[in-house]
Amino acid sequence: MNLRTIVGTFTLVGTVFALAVSAALIWLTTVMHHSTATIADAAQSVQLAESAQARLLLHRRARDPLLRQQATQALLQRLHEARAYVSSAEEARALREAEAAVEAMRSETVEFDAAETRAYAALGEVVAINIAQSRDASTQVSRMDELANVVGLGGGAAAFLIAVGLLWWMRTRAFEPVFALAKTMERFARGDTSARAPEVGPGELREMTRHFNEMASAIAAQRHAHTAFLGGVAHDLRGPLQALRLAAGVVEDVDPELAERIERPITRLERMVGDLLDAAKIEAGQLALRMETYDARAPLRTVSEIFEDSSPSHTLSFELPSEPLYVRCDPMRLEQTLTNLVSNALKYSPDGGSVSVSLARSGAEVVFQVRDEGIGISAGDQRRLFEPFQRVGLSKESIPGVGLGLFVVRQIVEAHGGRIEVSSAPGRGSTFRVALPALLDAPNDPARSPKEA
Ligand code: ADP
Numbered sequence: 001m002n003l004r005t006i007v008g009t010f011t012l013v014g015t016v017f018a019l020a021v022s023a024a025l026i027w028l029t030t031v032m033h034h035s036t037a038t039i040a041d042a043a044q045s046v047q048l049a050e051s052a053q054a055r056l057l058l059h060r061r062a063r064d065p066l067l068r069q070q071a072t073q074a075l076l077q078r079l080h081e082a083r084a085y086v087s088s089a090e091e092a093r094a095l096r097e098a099e100a101a102v103e104a105m106r107s108e109t110v111e112f113d114a115a116e117t118r119a120y121a122a123l124g125e126v127v128a129i130n131i132a133q134s135r136d137a138s139t140q141v142s143r144m145d146e147l148a149n150v151v152g153l154g155g156g157a158a159a160f161l162i163a164v165g166l167l168w169w170m171r172t173r174a175f176e177p178v179f180a181l182a183k184t185m186e187r188f189a190r191g192d193t194s195a196r197a198p199e200v201g202p203g204e205l206r207e208m209t210r211h212f213n214e215m216a217s218a219i220a221a222q223r224h225a226h227t228a229f230l231g232g233v234a235h236d237l238r239g240p241l242q243a244l245r246l247a248a249g250v251v252e253d254v255d256p257e258l259a260e261r262i263e264r265p266i267t268r269l270e271r272m273v274g275d276l277l278d279a280a281k282i283e284a285g286q287l288a289l290r291m292e293t294y295d296a297r298a299p300l301r302t303v304s305e306i307f308e309d310s311s312p313s314h315t316l317s318f319e320l321p322s323e324p325l326y327v328r329c330d331p332m333r334l335e336q337t338l339t340n341l342v343s344n345a346l347k348y349s350p351d352g353g354s355v356s357v358s359l360a361r362s363g364a365e366v367v368f369q370v371r372d373e374g375i376g377i378s379a380g381d382q383r384r385l386f387e388p389f390q391r392v393g394l395s396k397e398s399i400p401g402v403g404l405g406l407f408v409v410r411q412i413v414e415a416h417g418g419r420i421e422v423s424s425a426p427g428r429g430s431t432f433r434v435a436l437p438a439l440l441d442a443p444n445d446p447a448r449s450p451k452e453a
Contacts, residue, residue, distance in 0.1 A: 003202035017158060025148070028144050031140070032148075035144070038087055039134045045082055045087075045126060045130040048081055049126040049127045050123075053124070055071055056119060069106075072105060079098055079102065082126070083095065173202065177206070178201075180200075180209075181197045191387050196213045197212060230279070232280075241273060279404045289329075294328070296359055296368070296436070299335040300357060304316070315353070315354040316355050319356065328437070333412045333416075338368060340408070349374030351374075355373075356369075356371045365418075365436065366436050366437075370431070373428075375426065377425075377426065378425075386407055388404055409434075
């Protein structure tokens with residue numbers, strides 16, 4: 001079922017239900033109003049009839065014909081007023097009978113006492129009829145009251161159930177696929193190109209998810225082809241680069257300074273070509289690790305040797321623990337990771353400054369930290385830093401690179417079961433942290449761990 005139909009059905013059911021409840025309540029209040037009006041009329045009728053009966057008694061006692069005349073007049077006046085409150089044919093008949101009897105009392109021809117008795121009885125009947133009417137009305141009011149309670153409580157309970165049903169449906173059927181899609185998008189944006197959202201839920205959401213999945217597959221395929229192509233190019237570049245390196249070696253004997261000037265860009269090119277080849281391997285799922293138990297200080301010593309005297313404008317410092325810190329890793333890949341981070345720290349501090357590298361144990365992890373005082377990275381850029389071909393900030397125009405180093409680094413670190421984080425701010429430098437699971441016990445076979453330098 002699709003979202004539009006379901007929301008439309010819920011809205012229709014809710015509206016019909018609300019209309020039915022309000023119609024029932026309007027009907028109930030109308031009936032109750034009618035009943036209370038009947039009770040009020042009956043009370044008026046009873047009062048008028050009883051006052052007429054009192055007048056009759058006065059009439060009986062009056063001996064003076066004038067007083068009698070007046071009493072009869074007042075009596076007729078009451079009966080006339082009582083007509084306004086008549087609410088049944090029976091009451092109208094009893095009232096007419098009382099009026100006829102009072103009229104007869106005025107006539108000379110009819111026997112006076114009998115007419116008076118008839119009038120008294122008719123008035124008594126009016127009282128009795130009105131009392132019965134008000135009792136019926138009051139019974140009806142009680143019934144309506146009970147009905148109003150049932151409608152109110154039943155309506156409330158039904159509205160509650162509809163609301164709970166709607167919430168449950170929204171949570172499990174409508175929102176769940178949206179949350180799953182949002183999570184998948186986030187994973188995809190973070191570089192997991194295999195992330196796909198489950199195509200479940202209402203029609204429109206299923207369609208949206210399908211479109212996203214198709215788009216994700218297309219992007220992944222495109223990236224795959226892109227990286228594979230560049231990997232091929234990089235592969236072909238390796239030969240000429242080796243030749244260049246050999247030539248630089250020959251020049252070194254003649255002119256060491258020129259050789260150094262040639263070797264520096266060759267090293268940079270080799271690193272770029274290496275990154276391209278690694279990225280192609282990663283995309284093809286062929287990044288193989290040769291895991292060993294290794295002292296984490298060793299690759300840092302190698303990195304320190306590589307970058308020693310590499311940049312006169314930078315101060316490079318290494319802080320290593322005195323005791324070995326063992327990890328399970330591919331030593332070459334770990335060295336490559338740290339070389340990449342230190343190389344970036346130097347490259348993205350074009351004005352020089354200090355680059356400090358440290359290694360320490362933190363809980364169950366071994367943490368490498370590379371800190372620089374360079375150009376820094378904005379919070380927005382930090383999110384896409386580890387994506388392939390992402391070069392961020394203004395540096396991309398002025399500092400050479402292909403934007404693959406950190407992508408490769410993250411893949412290597414994650415393949416080791418570790419994680420990489422960055423904290424940085426523009427103009428304030430950056431700190432990259434690589435955390436790998438520590439080996440809690442020292443290795444049994446010390447021969448497999450490298451000698452301390
Ligand atoms: P490359 O250096 O070849 O461009 P990377 O993947 O190593 O590629 O880095 C990606 C981007 O991250 C760089 O282009 C740069 O904008 C930014 N970056 C990496 N390291 C740093 C750093 N230490 N300081 C500032 N920016 C950095």
